[in-house]
Amino acid sequence: MSQATQNALRANRRTASYRKWKRVLRNWQLYVFLIPTILYFLVFRYYPMYGLQIAFRNYKASKGIWGSQWVGFKNFQRFFATADFWQLLENTLAISVGNLLISFPVPIILALLLNQLPSKKYKKVVQTVIYAPHFISTVVMVGIIFLFFSPSSGIINHIIVALGGQPIHFMAEADMFRPLYIGSDIWQGAGWGSILYLAALASINPELHEAAVVDGANKFQRVLHIDIPGILPTVVIMFILNSGKVMAVGFEKAYLMQTSLNISTSEIIATYVYKRGLLNSQFSFSAAVGMFESVINLVLLVTVNFISRKVSDSSLF
Amino acid sequence: MKAENKISLSRADRLFDIFNYTILTIVLLIVAYPLYFIVIASVSDPIAVYAGKVMFWPSSFTWEGYQRILEYESFFTGYRNTLIYTVIGTLVNVVITIPGAYALSRKDLVGRNVMMMMVTFTMIFNGGLIPTYLLVLKLNLYNSMWALILPVAVSAWNLIVARTFFQQTIPDELLEAATLDGCSNFQFFMQVVLPLSKSIVAVMVLFYAVNHWNGYFNALIYLKSPDKYPLQLVLRNILFENSLGDMVEDASTLAAQQRMGDLIKYGVIMASSLPLLILYPFLQRYFIQGVMIGAVKG
Numbered sequence: 001m002s003q004a005t006q007n008a009l010r011a012n013r014r015t016a017s018y019r020k021w022k023r024v025l026r027n028w029q030l031y032v033f034l035i036p037t038i039l040y041f042l043v044f045r046y047y048p049m050y051g052l053q054i055a056f057r058n059y060k061a062s063k064g065i066w067g068s069q070w071v072g073f074k075n076f077q078r079f080f081a082t083a084d085f086w087q088l089l090e091n092t093l094a095i096s097v098g099n100l101l102i103s104f105p106v107p108i109i110l111a112l113l114l115n116q117l118p119s120k121k122y123k124k125v126v127q128t129v130i131y132a133p134h135f136i137s138t139v140v141m142v143g144i145i146f147l148f149f150s151p152s153s154g155i156i157n158h159i160i161v162a163l164g165g166q167p168i169h170f171m172a173e174a175d176m177f178r179p180l181y182i183g184s185d186i187w188q189g190a191g192w193g194s195i196l197y198l199a200a201l202a203s204i205n206p207e208l209h210e211a212a213v214v215d216g217a218n219k220f221q222r223v224l225h226i227d228i229p230g231i232l233p234t235v236v237i238m239f240i241l242n243s244g245k246v247m248a249v250g251f252e253k254a255y256l257m258q259t260s261l262n263i264s265t266s267e268i269i270a271t272y273v274y275k276r277g278l279l280n281s282q283f284s285f286s287a288a289v290g291m292f293e294s295v296i297n298l299v300l301l302v303t304v305n306f307i308s309r310k311v312s313d314s315s316l317f
Numbered sequence: 318m319k320a321e322n323k324i325s326l327s328r329a330d331r332l333f334d335i336f337n338y339t340i341l342t343i344v345l346l347i348v349a350y351p352l353y354f355i356v357i358a359s360v361s362d363p364i365a366v367y368a369g370k371v372m373f374w375p376s377s378f379t380w381e382g383y384q385r386i387l388e389y390e391s392f393f394t395g396y397r398n399t400l401i402y403t404v405i406g407t408l409v410n411v412v413i414t415i416p417g418a419y420a421l422s423r424k425d426l427v428g429r430n431v432m433m434m435m436v437t438f439t440m441i442f443n444g445g446l447i448p449t450y451l452l453v454l455k456l457n458l459y460n461s462m463w464a465l466i467l468p469v470a471v472s473a474w475n476l477i478v479a480r481t482f483f484q485q486t487i488p489d490e491l492l493e494a495a496t497l498d499g500c501s502n503f504q505f506f507m508q509v510v511l512p513l514s515k516s517i518v519a520v521m522v523l524f525y526a527v528n529h530w531n532g533y534f535n536a537l538i539y540l541k542s543p544d545k546y547p548l549q550l551v552l553r554n555i556l557f558e559n560s561l562g563d564m565v566e567d568a569s570t571l572a573a574q575q576r577m578g579d580l581i582k583y584g585v586i587m588a589s590s591l592p593l594l595i596l597y598p599f600l601q602r603y604f605i606q607g608v609m610i611g612a613v614k615g
Contacts (some may be wrong), residue, residue: 029502030420037417048444137531143556146525218329290445
């Protein structure tokens, strides 16, 4: 490279970085807009990740996070060795995999049906009603479950008895926890979940349907060959997102639904972390348990995303 | 098109429609009936509810459940606290999220990609409960209202939704023209962007407010004094801990107490959920708009 070219390149680079700084300066007010957001993410999102190192220490409140002794993977090993480990893993996975296999398709089917409903007015009524449970809080949702499934006064048992059956003490049966958890999730969330797929269906080119009608395709065939392929990318993306949450079964609902009699199925990782960590103050141990959960989620998300990119071209990143 | 459809509506199509109406009507009933049942159970004599006589219509109509709730002070303290937390919390959320999201939507912002990656990463990985809890203790937020507000001051998802909105609705030409007129970024945001963005502000207010109204986990772990408890925590105590105490103690037998307890439970479910359930149909389009912008990004 000649001397002249090198000089030109250097000058070019200098002006590029000069222009960049000029852009930063000109937009200084935009950075002011961002100060609270950045501060929030650094303090409340990234600092806790840094604080996760207590999972590798033996945390003592008197010594603080940084003064406590390093213990390597001891907390993790202790967790894997506890009698609870496999039970917790099974309970957590049963709910999330159940949700992924049973709950996941429901909003898709609802959206496909709603989209084909001839009466727009009735469609609106159905939508308004089925979205509503989304706004019920978890506390109230679980309260409703307890009232409805109560052995003596619940309406469900009244129906069972009226049909000639024996009343079931739902909240005291370990076997009933998972169906109740997943069933109530569907009741509360399936309607709301269909909004996304309705949006995807609305963006399908109507000419496709018109052409299919000319070709003599009936509604069912059009749903099968136009609607479903049309929303498939959205379905795949949602599936990836959900598989990244397989271990992250929410604390709130499971904790509220727990009774001393169903604990063998209702104790999940999140409730275990809460009890061990905050109620028993075993901070390092439960931070390790929590970290185990998040790392598995991250790995699953990345893996499913990778597979999906290879197989279907739809991916998050 | 419509007329044509009618003529060519084949047997298969008609069958499909009948099937569709049937399924969706069943779905409608499955969702609506429990909500309706709570309404009628909250105003029926609990003896009738226990006997399974309340199915489609209230039986031996009574306001007693609601009357007892009116006398229950914690319920009102909870209601008041939740109102305060929701208003202040949502205000903090929106004041931080909207300008931040606007700045991140600007293509000429140096460092934008790095910041977006930083935000997105928090959606797939986080420090978890324990480190966050220790942080809240360290910041002296324990047992303070701010423990319910600051740790959830920005939602990464909402930030991305708002940013996507700005990218889609504020044309670059508008900014160019304003800059030529000597308009600063701040003036442009206040005078041009905000008036064009009322709907995204509404979406953000609603999304954040619902979370504050319905949240109980942060209150459970960060609040100690019962007089600071938000509605959901008070509700939890009423619905699960059977801490009804003097609300039912005048009833003669345990069974009567339990019946009265159930009546009160149906009543508090109504009293706490009704504001949202009544408001929501009127605000439905904003909620849906928010979900749809999120879907574009999805």
